[in-house]
Amino acid sequence: MIVYTLQQTDDGQWNICREQTCLASRLTLARAITEARKLARDQHARTGLTTSVDLISPERTTRLGHYAHPNAESDDTAVA
Numbered sequence: 593m594i595v596y597t598l599q600q601t602d603d604g605q606w607n608i609c610r611e612q613t614c615l616a617s618r619l620t621l622a623r624a625i626t627e628a629r630k631l632a633r634d635q636h637a638r639t640g641l642t643t644s645v646d647l648i649s650p651e652r653t654t655r656l657g658h659y660a661h662p663n664a665e666s667d668d669t670a671v672a
Contacts, residue, residue, distance in 0.1 A: 593641070593642045593643065593644060594610065594632070594635055594641055594642070594643045594644070595610070595643070595644045595645075595646055596608055596609070596610050596615070596628045596631055596632050596643070596644070596645045596646070597609045597610075597645075597646050597647075597648050598621075598624045598625065598628055598645070598646070598647045598648065598656070599648050600621075600648075600649070601617075601618075605617070605618045605619060605620070606618075606619045606620065606621050606623075606624035607619070607624070608624055608627060608628045608631065615631065625645070625647075625656055628645045628656070628657070629645050629656065629657045631645075632644065632645050632657050632659055633657075633659055635659075636659035636660070640661065642658075642659065642660040642661075643657075643658075643659045643660075644657060644658045644659070645657035645658075
């Protein structure tokens, strides 16, 4: 599974990351969510791989998007 994460910087902006690579930085939260979901949907459409978008915070991780084929095994419910 490919996971895109949204991580807040010390100055309150947001980054989109995949593993250790920052794909976009200094975004508002709304823009980061929109762009990360687009990246995940496009990746899934191109490769067929399961992709997810997670918002990382000190308190918890929140799944904001999950893109998989209907018959793919997953612990999460699909979110558009």
